[in-house]
Amino acid sequence: MNRLYDMEPRVMDDEMLKLAVGEQGPREEAGQLAKQEGILFKDVLSLQLDFQNILRIDNLWQFESLQKLQLDNNIIEKIEGLENLTHLVWLDLSFNNIEAIEGLDTLVNLEDLSLFNNRISKIDSLDALVKLQVLSLGNNHIGNLMNVIYLRRFKALRTLSLSGNPVAEDEDYKMFICAYLPDLVYLDFRRLDDHMKELAEMKHQYSIDELKHRENLVQARLEDEQARREELEEHKAAFVEQLNGTFLFDSMYTEDVEGSKLSHLPGVGELLEAYKDKFVIICLNIFEYGLKQQEKRKAELDNFMECVQEAIQENQEQGKLKIAKFEEKHLLSLNAIREESELSNIEAKIVQYSEDITELFNVLMTLEMQLMEQLEETINMFERNIIDLVGLFVENVQSLMAQCRDLENHHHEKLLEIAINILEKIVKGEMDEDLPDDVRSLFVDKDTIVNAVGASHDIHLLKIDNREDELVTRVNSWCTHLLDKIHKDEIMRNRKRVKEINQYIDHVQSELDSLECGDLLD
């Protein structure tokens, strides 16, 4: 390492980068051009910064499209400042003083990573590098062979070098890697032959099978979770998530202290059970209705989108046809103008030609205006329909929710009745059964018990109202957002098209103008 200390560490400043870019840019004629124009850092694809005594990676944020970066043979101690280089495919950080793998989480396109001759002791933090094919970790301080198992997640990894690490001295080193990384082709720059792989597989079969089993389990769990998440997303999109069970009912009682106390009263248990059943059935109704409505809305939307797309496509085809026809003519007339020698004829032809251009412009714009009007009409129709659909949905949900409320009211009355009965019994001292103390404490007087039951009732109603409100607001906001987006998209489309037409016409016109200029010069 003494090679590094005889020089001052250098800072990666603009100057250094410019120099490097200039030196490594295009050569000869292209180089002259590059010099003339200057090269922007964001256009650079490859950069070589070796033997520069760099201590800290810095100032690289401008190199957005960089694909290959060589920072080998420096004195870098920490991987940093590479977050912006997301297009990086090839990264060389060999012969530095790096101690830990870090700062690579954004480099998802990286395929070739070299960390040769550093001070790394653990393979880690490479999870983002899903395309990794070549990994060079030789001459480091990796000591645990089990650490290699971490590399199993890189399905594209074919080349690995680990020589010069403590692990490489392990007698089982090669076999172990062969067995645990069966897709690997080259280890330490040597090809792994099939025979070797077979042997290794046999040797480590048990542990690998176990590992595989574990991995499979994890995988299955992940998949399950994914599926569940997707389902929930779907329900959410229908605005009826968690209405397909007791969730709402349960949530009514989670924060309801009094309610749970009261449920211990004799006779309330059965009542609650019946109430719950009925409530859940209504919830399920809402849920199913919600899914159905969602499907309807989706079909409506799809239909609409398809029609709009078709209309746009057809219109575009017409436009393309017109342009193609024009271009055919355009070529001819340009040539004709070029070859014409008579000045008056030239002028006549130019006039004729610009008339053609205007004509094309008018035709294209008419087409676009037509389309815009047609689409506006369609969009309005869709808007009406979708609002109706949503309105219907909300109305029906509200009526179902009202049923819930009725149930709750009914339940409340019953509960109140039972509570008052019990209170009377208690007052009369006829109460046979024992009640838990906290329940009994409610039966002090009528007000208390009525208040308690009322509080429980209020909480329940609040929960139901909240759920209803949530659903309605969400569906409405979805609707407005959708419509907004459709309108905006249409406006954008229209503007883009108008811009496109104008640009094209300008281009054609400028071509004609340049011709005129040329003629005048001639």
Added chain:
Amino acid sequence: MVQAVLKATSSLDSQRHARMEVLKEKVEEEEAAEREEAAERAERGEKTKRPMEVRRGETTMTQEMLRDLERKLSEIEVSVPEKILTFTKDTIDTSKLPLSYQSNTLKEEHLLQVADNFSRQYSHLCPDRVPLFLHPLNECEVPKFVSTTIRPTLMPYPELYNWDTCAQFISDFLSMVPLPDPLKPPLYLYSSTTVLKYQKGNCFDFSTLLCSMLIGAGYDAYCVNGYGSRDLCYMDLTREVCPLTMKPKETVKEEEKAPPKKYAIKPPRDLTSRFEQEQEMKRQEAIKAEEENRRKQEEARLLEQENAKTDPLHGLRVHSWVLVLSGKREVPESFFIDPFTARSYSTQDDHFLGIESLWNHKNYWVNMQDCWNCCKELVFDLGDPVRWEYLLLGTDKPFLSLTEEEDEGMNDDDDVENLGKEDEDKSFDMPPSWVEQIEISPEAFETRCPNGKKVIQYKRAKLEKWAPYLNNNGLVCRLTTYEDLELHSYKSMQPEMDRVMEFYETARVDGLIKREETPKTMTEYYHGRPDFLSYRHVNFGPRMKKLALNSAESNPRPMVKITERFFRNPAKPADEDVAERVFLIAEERIQLRYHCRSDHITANKREFLRRMEVDSKGNKIIMTPDMCISFEVEPMEHTKKLLYQYEAMMKLKNEEKLSRHQAWESELEVLEILKLREEEEEAHTLTISIYDTKRNEKSKEYREAMERVLHEEHLRQVEAQLDYLAPFLAQLPPGEKLTRWQAVRLKEECLNDFKQRLIDKANLIQARFEKETQELQKKQQWYQENQVTLTPEDEDLYLSYCSQAMFRIRILEQRLSRHKELAPLKYLALEEKLYKDPRLVELLKVFV
């Protein structure tokens, strides 16, 4: 009898006259000319001269018509006299024909008399009509009645069982000779034997042969003597569309329109004025009408051009064809067959202009119906004596349809009058045909056309047929179609000509599907290439003159322009994916057109001028902004840079080179393919079925070997059956039983004789052996004496002689010793055999 019939029909004379008059009207001037000319011809005694030649100037023809006629005339004259010369009776060898050809039987004589009588009455009653075609001379100058010339024969070939294939065969098999006088039936009508032998004939020969075969196959067929159009008489198909080029009409399926969707956009509001539309419509209609008019005129003009100027001899040209009546062989409707072309026509067809008479092998009918409207109104109810005058009564008369009351009444009258003569003459029917059975050898049947080749000119098509195995490339049929009516040269195998080659894309690495060539361009279509190339079009310029003569082998045409088109490459964004690039090589210009993005209507364009320029200071200008003109739908930052443009241009330069190279390679490939094709076409070998023992060499050998084996077997059997006692038995008086003494003597004699023969044979071998040995000794002696003076050749000769002589001597030696060994055994075997001989066994046994 005939008289009676004629009497019965005489009431129809007026009708008959009417017909004649119509015919006459048609003829009028022409006929006058014809007669005059015929007289002239008679004077000159020229039988073969065509009448048209003298017609010039007589009728009021335009100059053009005249020229046209002349042209036609010259055409005809080239072929006709030659053919006629080769097929007059002088060229026919009549010596080998059987007796029935050379003379008439009594019955035939009688028939001829009847016919003459009929003819006389006919000409008396219908003096305007052409004499009947009843008994022309045959090849032996013997008059024969036409019906007897028909020889119904069922051919052994299944292919000839149906009328269409049968007619096709005859049309292929015989070559057509026009009538010596197109306005008269021929003087001669040869037997089918002769016609088949020489494979030539006029329409009467054709239809007689076809009729014989069809009747043999069970059809109700008749020979017709009538009038046909010019095309028909000269077998001119140039105005007919070739039946092979007719394609079945494709049924156009109408696509079902999908029901409009809920959100389908409404059509744009129609803002045009109704009035203006109507005006426009009127204008359009006027234009259309005008166009239609013009088109019609054009069509009429073309039609006129195509249809030959009306034939001056229309309706007078004698033709003979075959009528097939419905009824037999499940023929649903009567129809005509033109024997020349083997095409069937409805009886209403325009080509058939009239019928004089018709006949089959049993009877002869004269048409009594008016032919003013061609054959369209003829009724082919031969049993109706009003319409058809018959020659012989009662011989298997075709049915008479009695549908109407009136008819029946009339026919009753006829019957009453017919009664008497029926008794009188019913016994007389048509004598059997004098012609031999029609025979066609399998070879001739297979060869079909005369010399195995036939060419038919259709309208815009030429059909050539060859006999199987005649062409060694196996070609049997070739149809050439033409775009227009002009003559064409056909040069498909020459490079740089119009040609389309199609390839199997899966079999080619470069995915080429099709390559089209014209003299100046080459277009290639690709599919499934990694570079998404779909189309390459190369324009060639005129070939430069070579300066150096020594390197004459390849002088590729300079390429002027290469246009390449690409499929959309899904890996690239549309506005960076080139759709078309044009290398204007001569102008040093490269044009690029990119694919259109799905939400755009315009596409990026870029044009590079490759001109190298030098600025005022003499420095080379590498790249200037005006060297690259580009239009971008959504302008991008990096493409504005000169560096980018420069690099793009350099890349394109390379690609231009590559494209040029590929085009050049394509040209080479074309040459190679053509060469290969030529070689392939020259090196045809046909696989011949092993059952074709005549052509398949192996089969032939095998068959010959089999035959040889059979023959040898046969010889051996004959030998085995040889009676060794026969010569000795013959010495004895015949029919007498052998006595014992005789038997013993017989045996002794036989044995002695055999012994003698064995000894003779031994002596013979011995003698030959000695002779050979002596000769060899002599030769050796001669050699000894002359050894010094001999040339090496002589020595070689001597040595070879020696070895041959030694060989012969050795063989003789062997034969002698073998004979010595075998002779006693043979002797014993014969003795044994004699003991067992059934004729001797009784006698000898007792004796022993």
